[in-house]
Amino acid sequence: MLTPVLSAHWDEADSFSIDGYTRHRGYEALTKALATDPDALISLVKDSGLRGRGGAGFPTGMKWGFIPQGPEGQGAKPHYLVVNADESEPGTCKDVPFMLANPHALVEGVIIASYAIRANHAFIYIRGEVTHVVRRVQEAVQQAYAAGHLGKDIHGSGFDLELVVHAGAGAYICGEETALLDSLEGYRGQPRLRPPFPATHGLYACPTVVNNVESIASVPSIVLGGAEWFSSMGTEKSKGYTLYSLSGHVKKPGQYEAPLGITLRQLLDLAGGMREGRTLKFWTPGGSSTPLLTADHLDVPLDYEGVGEAGSMLGTKALQCFDDTTCVVRAVLRWTEFYAHESCGKCTPCREGTYWMVQILERMEGGTATEADIEILLDTCDNIFGRSFCALGDGATSPIVSGIKLFRDEFIQHINGGCPFDPVASTVFGGVKA
Amino acid sequence: MADQSTSLGMPATTVVPDGVAPLTDETRREAREIIARYPRSRSALLPMLHLVQSVQGYVSPAGIALCAEELELTKAEVGAVATFYTMYRRRPAGTYHVGVCTNTLCAVLGGDALFATAKEHLGIGNNETTADGTVSLEHIECNAACDYAPVVMVNWEFYDNQDPASLRSLLDGCQAGNPPAPTRGPSRLVSFKEMSRVLAGFNDGLGQEGVPAGPPSLVGLDIAKQRGDVAPSYPAASTSTEA
DSSP, X not given: OOOOSTXXXXXXXXXXXXXXXXXXTTTHHHHHHHTSOHHHHHHHHHHHTOBOXXXXXXXXXXXXXXXXXXXXXXXXXXXXXXXXXXXOSTTOOSHHHHHHHOHHHHHHHHHHHHHHHTOSEEXXXXXXXXXXXXXXXXXXXXXXXXXXXXXXXXXXXXXXXXXXXXXXXXXXXXXXXXXXXXXXXXXXXXXXXXXXXHHHHOGGGSOEEEEEHHHHHHHHHHHHHOHHHHHXXXXXXXXXXXXXXXXXXXXXXXXXEEETTOOHHHHHHHXXXXXXXXXXXXXXXXXXXXXXXXXXXXXXXOSHHHHHHTTSOXXXXXXXXXXXXXXXXXXXXXXXXXXXXXXXXXXXXXXHHHHHHHHHHHHHHHTOOOXXXXXXXXXXXXXXXXXXXXXXXXXXXXXXXXXXXXXXXXXXHHHHHOOOOOGGGGSTTTTOOO | OOXXXXXXXXXXXXXXXXXXXXXOHHHHHHHHHHHTXXXXXXXXXXXXXXXXXXXXXXXXXXXXXXXXXXXXXOHHHHHHHHTTSTTSOSSOOOSEXXXXXXXXXXXXXXXXXXXXXXXXXXXXXXXXXXXXXXXXXXXXXXXXOGGGOSOEEETXXXXXXXXHHHXXXXXXXXXXXXXXXXXXXXXXXXXXXXXXXXXXXXXXXXXXXXXXXXXXXXXXHHHHHHHTXXXXXXXXXXXXXXX
């Protein structure tokens, strides 16, 4: 049921070192890739069915194929690979432990992907708030240079690659790929209007692939195992293995690497279920920007299609599970405060809408709202959704719209009598007074 | 000692407050080292601002001026970037900068109680620093460690699975200058300024210290091993390297 590939050796004391990685066939895929035609590598990744693990699920090989090649026009400009390691979506906690435990799989994936798209300069943009992860990736890159995997004429192939580890400075919006590019260029991280897309006009207006950490780190295994091996796992349109991150009121929160399409029921069975004496109230399939689901959705296949049909999105597979001690109004208010704080301010509906929704939800939690406020919230969401440059605004509406749809009675209860929940009961340290 | 170079009634821009180290020729040399890493100079701005914080503990007006000069930007252009990102501080951080996650999942699991504990124990509020300059405090957004909730960061190192008692002892350690080691990090907690150098791209060699993964990161792997679950092995034909 579980298929550890990326996480298979995290329990070894030196899993993050180049010795630990090469002991398990690390950098063998690089040797194989450098002896392969770059276009054949792009076809291989297309055939594997690998889809972007950063949330959107766009086919990775297709993204690589969009990069213009040849001596004319955009193709003649330098090409860049940028790894999005700005993991910040609430609930999402897979790339950070991955980079801590196995950074060389990412570095090897970067070299292979850069060779495939013909980039001689690559960047790993890591959120700044995880110092030890930055260290581990910096040192993995240093070790890879020392081993001749990076630099000029890599292993006599004639291929050159410089890899820079770049730390961000605290801005959720920089996980959005065009905001990330602006940030990497030294500007405020604000999304760009598309088209043109990064594939033709990305970093420094040059052809650029932006891929999530887990997507790139999956590439060496595809090169070694082949497209059929990778696509033997998963479902019809969602191929391969992936990291599911279970958190919240579950007995064993953590990382579970499984084929796409496993269900939350199966994962909860493995994790020992919800904590003692409590039941699942609501959960996010892929971070706070994906609409909430409930115990009615335990058997939804956790792949791109299955979660989509259930009215939500697979997102980053960040399964935040909340039990019946949790106040949904409090949860939704806190997420909305997050979006208001992180809105970059470029688009009016998102900037102003999130600000006002916080005010309304505060009234609701404080017991001074009216039933009309529910409709005002939904109307505001309607005016944000689809009306901003990027998906942050859309994401901000997800917890509110889904929360009201699933728990309208609880919102009304707050309006009529304030919050009925004891916040102490939902903590992991229970009755311990702060 | 007002800066005489400004004449528009604007606040002086290069005065160094008491107790803040000045930027030196060495800072400027390192800034140029950062610039050399990038195809275009302006890409160096974020790491350069981390470098300024590694010397001064915050992004000072002098630091903004240095970045502007080296990148041939205006101070307004640099200031506009510095104020966009929450990790750049406008006042000096404490030697130990404490962040308590109060995003939804951590908040519900105890982060709100922890933040209240920290404020009460230190006697300071959000975005404030203790009078002796040792500890600054803020509540933070999701730090990608939800399976370790509730989470506290000090100098952006992980202190996982906290409770009020463990947090109080962590804060006492910070105030006494001997904080416990991070749960997933090096064997010694480095200062805010030392940490900022790492973010500027000057590795401190501590990456090989500490655990590869904490217990929740290994939960799935452990269960897979108990059950005998493995990924399919690579097919024989494609395992031999062709090169």
